[in-house]
Amino acid sequence: MNYENNNWIWEGIYYYPNVFGALMVTAALLGLSTSFFGGIGVHLPLPYSWSNMGIFDKKKSGKRRVRVYMDGCFDLMHYGHANALRQAKALGDELVVGLVSDEEILANKGPPVLSMEERLALVSGLKWVDEVITEAPYAITEEFLNRLFHEYKIDYVIHGDDPCMLPDGTDAYAAAKKAGRYKQIKRTEGVSSTDIVGRIMSSLRDPTNCDDHNGADERRQEENQSKSSYISQFLPTSQRIVQFSNGKAPGPNARIVYIDGAFDLFHAGHVEILKRARKLGDFLLVGIHSDETVSGHRGNHYPIMHLHERSLSVLACRHVDEVIIGAPWQITKDMAPGPNARIVYIDGAFDLFHAGHVEILKRARKLGDFLLVGIHSDETVSGHRGNHYPIMHLHERSLSVLACRHVDEVIIGAPWQITKDMITTFDISVVVHGTVAENSLYNESDSYEVPKNMGIFHLLESPKDITTTSVAQRIMANHEAYMKRNAKKGLSEQRYYEEKKYVSGE
Missing domain, CATH: 3.40.50.620 (HUPs)
Structure with missing residues (x-):
């Protein structure tokens, strides 16, 4: 069935609903059915009956919801699977997941580690999944594609950018691609079920089970090589x-x-x-x-x-x-603010975390019992300070702030504008800001207007006049010296990275 040639029908329905509505009413009056349109070579592959196409209640419901389908084995469920489904959901409004049957996995990949019941519990538990089809086939045939389009009302089939081949060497998603209903997402690097199986086998290999100690060094070397082969390549951001x-x-x-x-x-x-x-x-x-x-x-x-x-x-x-x-392993009463704690809030970019940051955080902490720090996202910082900022990314800046002894908790990606809802949600007693801060590129509304009107805003005298810009300017002022120093270190650093080996710890 040639699916891709019928897209003009749905575009016409969406952009010219009155014309197509009149056409359908005329067809109904003539006692015609959809088979009439089939007789003139017009196929309706999408899974909507005439009464369910949504064009008669377009004004009431707005744009129709897009349903996307993504299948997989999801054996040894990991964050790579979760991230794939998150990306798939972003391509539509409703995500339907096809869970490949145990028999199909056995035939195409080998025996599954987890049962269908266990895999179903994991997939259903993900926040982006709206519906699950169990016992899905490993290969999307034209027959199953018809079921997806008509029975499950699927608009697009989603898969990662890594190839998925059947045992005979053919593309498992060839039918969906031919139909023009295929969309691709980026594969999550650094993890795979195969990698996890390798880690498990490495961790469970116990050299003490062997009584022969003559080959102990050889076994230890083999164990170390095995471990190094399965180090996580995940780079957290x-x-x-x-x-x-x-x-x-x-x-x-x-x-x-x-x-x-x-x-x-x-x-x-x-x-x-x-x-x-x-x-x-x-x-x-x-x-x-x-x-x-x-x-x-x-x-x-x-x-x-x-x-x-x-x-x-x-x-x-x-x-x-x-x-x-x-x-922490030990749960203490200091893990969260107490019921009557005075919570102090301060926000900023905290880029190139420096002594000025430490001092202002120290002073802010003295104003209450619990210091909550809002760290602006990279996009927010760039939008207010220019594309060259921030120098350190959000995750790096967050870790620097969290490492400060005066900080109790952070909000990663805090909003620029402090709202009443935010103050109420976090039960904030005091909002503070230092007298020394970076200037915004634009003249805009006061981000502290709400706490000021509520009478909880406090302007803190910054103990140091150091800023991210002043730190950067120090480097620029000694640009030539730094260039010479970096050139000298360049070769040794290059050699280090070429010879770099895994070291345990973070």
Whole structure:
């Protein structure tokens, strides 16, 4: 069936609804059915009946919702799967996921690690998934494509930019591409199910099981080589964390539930316990233990997935509202502001974190019991200071601020404008700003207008006049000296990176 030649019909319906509506009414009066249009070579591949096409209630419902389909085995579910589904959802309004059957996986890839029931629990638990089709085929045939278009009302089939070949060497998505209903997303680098299987096998290989110690050095060398082959290539970015986060905070009277753990190799059991925990309150906060904490309590072979990999898997779960990355093993009463705590808020770019930042944060912290720091996104900083800024990316700036002893918590990607809703949500008592700050490129409304009107704004005298710009200017003033120094170090640095080997720790 030639799907791609029928796009003009739907474009015509969308852009000229009156013309096509009149055509349908005429057809109805003549007692004609859709088979009449088929007789003149007009096929209707999209999964909408005449009464369900939405053109008669266009004014009422607006643009029709786009349904996209993405399939997969989703065995050993990881953040790469979650990120793929997040990207797929962004291409439409409703995401339908096809879960390949155990039999199809066995025939095309080998035996699955997780059962259909376990994989279904994991996929259904993702915040971007609206519907799941179980027992989906591994290859999208023309027959199954017809079912997707008509029965499930799918508009587009989505897959990553990595090739997906059948055992006979043909493209598994050839039919969808031929139909003109195929869209591609970027594959998430740094993780795969194969990689995870390798990590598991490496971590469970125990050299102490062998009694022959004559070949101990050889076995140790083999073990080290095996481990180095399965080091995570995941490079965490603030953008990815922001993309996975809900971006919501608990309301002023919300009942916050806290649960912590390693959440290693995120599985169906994790989903179910998080689902139950969420039902106990209004906001679920999940503490994810650091790699060092997990190793200290479970042994050097654990965790299999690194902290940021585990964090993204948890954040992708629809039952989770927020996470604490690197949560402590011991739960103390200082982990969050107390019920009557005076919360102080200060925001900024905090680019090239310097002594001026430390001093203003120190002074801000003295105004209350809990210091909450808002860190503006890269886009916000660029928009107000120019395309050359920020010098350090959001994730880097966030870690610098979090490392400061005076800071209790940060908002990653905080808004430029402080609103009443934000003040209420975080129960902020005082909003502060230093007298020394970078200038914006534009004359615009006061971002502190709301806290000023509420009488909670406090202008702090900056103890130092240092700024990000002044630090950059110091470098520029000694440009020639720095260029010579960098040229001298260039060769040694190049040699270092060429010979660089993995070193444990972060």
